Amino acid sequence: MPVITYREAIRHALAEELQRDANVVVLGEEVAQFNGAYKVTEGLLEKFGPKRIVDTPISEAGFIGMGLGASMLGIRPVMELMFWSFYSVAFDQILNNAANVRYMSGGQINCPIVIRGPANGGTNVGATHSHTPENVLANHPGVKVIVPSTPYDAKGLLKSAIRDNDPVFYLENTILYGDKGEVPEAEYLIPLGLADVKRTGTDLTIVTYGRCVIHSLKAAEILEKEHDVSVEIVDLRCIRPLDIDTVLASVAKTHRVLIVEEQKPFASVGSQLAFMIQREAFDELDAPIHRLATVDAPAIYSPPVETEQLPNPQRIIKAAIEALA
Amino acid sequence: MANIIDMPKLSDTMTVGTLVKWLKKEGDVVKAGDMLAEVETDKATMELECFFPGTILKIFAPAGAQVEIGTALCAIGKPGEKIDAPGAAPKAAAAAAPAQKAEDGGQKSEAPKASAGAPVSVSSSVVSPPASVSGGRVKISPLAKKLAEEKGIDPSGITGSGPGGRIVREDVLAAAKAGTAAPAPTASSSAPRAAAPSPASPIPAEGKLVAVSNMRATIARRLVEAKSTIPHFYLDLEIDAGPLLELRSQLNASLEKDGVKLSVNDFILKAAADALDRVPAVNCSWDNSGQGAIRHHGATHVSFAVAIDDGLITPVIRNTDTKTLLAISAEAKALAKRAKDKKLTPAEFTGGTFCVTNLGMMGIDRFCAIINPPNAAILAVGATVKKPVVKNDQIVVGQRMNLTLSCDHRVVDGATGATYLAALKEVLERPSLLLL
Numbered sequence: 001m002p003v004i005t006y007r008e009a010i011r012h013a014l015a016e017e018l019q020r021d022a023n024v025v026v027l028g029e030e031v032a033q034f035n036g037a038y039k040v041t042e043g044l045l046e047k048f049g050p051k052r053i054v055d056t057p058i059s060e061a062g063f064i065g066m067g068l069g070a071s072m073l074g075i076r077p078v079m080e081l082m083f084w085s086f087y088s089v090a091f092d093q094i095l096n097n098a099a100n101v102r103y104m105s106g107g108q109i110n111c112p113i114v115i116r117g118p119a120n121g122g123t124n125v126g127a128t129h130s131h132t133p134e135n136v137l138a139n140h141p142g143v144k145v146i147v148p149s150t151p152y153d154a155k156g157l158l159k160s161a162i163r164d165n166d167p168v169f170y171l172e173n174t175i176l177y178g179d180k181g182e183v184p185e186a187e188y189l190i191p192l193g194l195a196d197v198k199r200t201g202t203d204l205t206i207v208t209y210g211r212c213v214i215h216s217l218k219a220a221e222i223l224e225k226e227h228d229v230s231v232e233i234v235d236l237r238c239i240r241p242l243d244i245d246t247v248l249a250s251v252a253k254t255h256r257v258l259i260v261e262e263q264k265p266f267a268s269v270g271s272q273l274a275f276m277i278q279r280e281a282f283d284e285l286d287a288p289i290h291r292l293a294t295v296d297a298p299a300i301y302s303p304p305v306e307t308e309q310l311p312n313p314q315r316i317i318k319a320a321i322e323a324l325a
Numbered sequence: 326m327a328n329i330i331d332m333p334k335l336s337d338t339m340t341v342g343t344l345v346k347w348l349k350k351e352g353d354v355v356k357a358g359d360m361l362a363e364v365e366t367d368k369a370t371m372e373l374e375c376f377f378p379g380t381i382l383k384i385f386a387p388a389g390a391q392v393e394i395g396t397a398l399c400a401i402g403k404p405g406e407k408i409d410a411p412g413a414a415p416k417a418a419a420a421a422a423p424a425q426k427a428e429d430g431g432q433k434s435e436a437p438k439a440s441a442g443a444p445v446s447v448s449s450s451v452v453s454p455p456a457s458v459s460g461g462r463v464k465i466s467p468l469a470k471k472l473a474e475e476k477g478i479d480p481s482g483i484t485g486s487g488p489g490g491r492i493v494r495e496d497v498l499a500a501a502k503a504g505t506a507a508p509a510p511t512a513s514s515s516a517p518r519a520a521a522p523s524p525a526s527p528i529p530a531e532g533k534l535v536a537v538s539n540m541r542a543t544i545a546r547r548l549v550e551a552k553s554t555i556p557h558f559y560l561d562l563e564i565d566a567g568p569l570l571e572l573r574s575q576l577n578a579s580l581e582k583d584g585v586k587l588s589v590n591d592f593i594l595k596a597a598a599d600a601l602d603r604v605p606a607v608n609c610s611w612d613n614s615g616q617g618a619i620r621h622h623g624a625t626h627v628s629f630a631v632a633i634d635d636g637l638i639t640p641v642i643r644n645t646d647t648k649t650l651l652a653i654s655a656e657a658k659a660l661a662k663r664a665k666d667k668k669l670t671p672a673e674f675t676g677g678t679f680c681v682t683n684l685g686m687m688g689i690d691r692f693c694a695i696i697n698p699p700n701a702a703i704l705a706v707g708a709t710v711k712k713p714v715v716k717n718d719q720i721v722v723g724q725r726m727n728l729t730l731s732c733d734h735r736v737v738d739g740a741t742g743a744t745y746l747a748a749l750k751e752v753l754e755r756p757s758l759l760l761l
Contacts, residue, residue, distance in 0.1 A: 283470075
């Protein structure tokens with residue numbers, strides 16, 4: 001099976017869907033001539049031409065609004081945000097309009113827009129460029145939110161997202177762009193709303209998603225070798241719809257839970273998860289639900305301090321041991 | 326004047342009951358028939374029924390306390406009514422700290438003070454409560470709580486190893502394995518687990534002294550009494566179990582559609598009763614009155630030993646000799662289940678006149694049982710084993726079963742015991758007699 005990068009996996013998904021459906025277009029800042037700020041859309045302009053791959057002004061409110069309008073008329077735009085951090089400039093278009101269009105039109109108007117781009121810290125780009133808004137997005141009924149952790153998931157989920165008739169927000173990670181993984185050549189789709197057990201274990205369930213899956217896998221190896229602890233890792237992949245059944249099945253097996261997320265802790269995805277787990281699996285819990293999140297402060301500019309602000313394997317190991325007490 | 330509810334005698338051998346849990350609290354309005362509390366006797370955990378309507382004015386014995394029979398548990402009357410102070414402090418020792426709060430934790434602690442003539446005092450030798458209950462509530466994880474309920478273990482006796490003394494799953498499993506949920510003595514380590522242990526790490530368990538449950542204490546007392554005061558002797562007889570096994574498999578084949586499965590033990594219970602009818606001299610008890618007397622029982626009530634968590638109990642099938650094999654089988658099955666669930670009522674485990682104990686299913690060939698007073702004998706049944714036997718001067722494969730009768734020589738002499746075993750052998754080797 002070919003081994004490709006996370007960046008290539010996203011590009012392949014875009015190219016395949018552009019090829020398959022003439023209504024699919026890619027819009028965003030510098031996606032065409034500059035090949036994308038992070039080179040995700042490299043080569044697409046050459047292949048699909050300027051009517052399908054379109055550079056936009058530096059105005060999120062404007063071009064997201066344009067994409068939203070196009071989607072209401074049957075186009076399937078894939079909008080690139082150079083940073084998800086600037087979704088807030090287009091907050092009204094994304095969460096007031098896109099999320100509500102189908103409901104407010106009584107089901108007459110679909111809004112098959114995909115908005116994608118990186119949403120992560122850890123690259124020392126400062127507090128205004130390091131937001132992880134999946135919790136804010138997922139708070140809105142009517143939307144779907146995806147945070148892929150591997151090249152395989154990135155491709156299969158993006159293809160499903162483009163074919164979905166609701167607004168889908170797809171949150172990537174600049175640090176994962178270069179990560180490699182096996183991706184089949186044959187076409188495949190991953191349905192939205194299915195979690196994936198990335199590692200099986202018996203003593204502790206780590207529920208996580210995005211780059212924290214990679215950190216958790218490293219931590220689990222060390223926990224196994226040095227502490228003789230068997231960790232199961234559930235990768236949510238989709239924040240909404242949320243596959244709570246897979247989480248509960250794992251909790252019923254291990255009876256202890258650690259949630260790991262690159263979120264500020266207050267009202268995060270983990271907060272919602274913890275509520276759902278205790279509500280549905282109270283009698284399975286042998287300890288309180290533990291959580292490791294980003295330290296509750298604006299993203300710290302100092303590289304060594306930011307590393308410690310975010311979840312990392314060492315912090316996960318420490319949190320796992322606490323959850324096992 | 327308010328009614329004082331005393332600790333009742335809930336089983337024939339009960340002297341002390343553990344007040345496991347109050348189901349009502351002070352100030353609650355109760356009516357006759359309401360359940361007030363759960364009480365663990367030496368045999369079972371039972372509910373304490375209320376016979377007086379009114380308001381619970383005062384609770385004297387906190388949850389976890391061991392209370393002697395006749396000692397005041399609570400007072401029920403009209404609000405404001407005078408409570409007749411219970412008598413002098415009884416000898417009962419409280420296993421739990423008297424300051425322990427009610428189960429809901431929100432209730433004000435109304436622990437009795439010894440100086441006020443309260444019925445529950447703390448003896449100097451009592452063990453202190455585990456850290457997990459020191460806050461007044463039992464600190465226990467939801468999973469551990471569910472497990473403890475499933476296993477019928479009182480978590481207030483478990484020392485928690487989790488953070489802050491929380492009882493976690495491992496603690497309940499360990500308590501279930503040790504067969505006791507009694508409070509661990511303070512001398513043993515109750516330190517929380519080290520920070521980074523693996524749940525599976527093979528650290529040898531530390532030796533410790535574990536207080537026993539009421540049931541274990543009763544078993545200990547009664548068996549020492551039986552083995553040291555009854556002059557036991559033992560008679561052994563090997564029988565041919567072939568016909569019995571064949572009849573059983575025939576009957577089970579035709580009963581299968583009704584969901585009935587007769588066990589070997591069902592046949593033995595029936596046969597033991599029939600043999601008692603033939604040799605009534607074994608269906609007797611020694612009585613110490615005067616220079617001694619022998620009580621001849623009119624009815625035949627065969628009991629059988631059932632292993633349960635932390636001990637064993639002998640439920641009784643009344644008038645065993647008059648019941649059909651099918652009826653005995655159904656009753657034995659139901660009683661065994663209730664015994665394992667600790668739901669037997671005293672009427673169901675008292676009054677036996679003869680006892681059968683069977684370790685055949687555990688692979689034991691033969692063993693000598695200790696007599697269960699006031700019975701005069703007990704029958705120990707071993708496994709059926711294939712053996713070479715001589716039949717018509719030929720060596721053939723025989724299905725052999727060993728029966729050992731333990732007899733009280735004050736009541737049963739060797740010849741009487743042998744006659745009984747011979748009668749038993751006759752019906753078991755011609756088991757169709759049991760169907761008459």
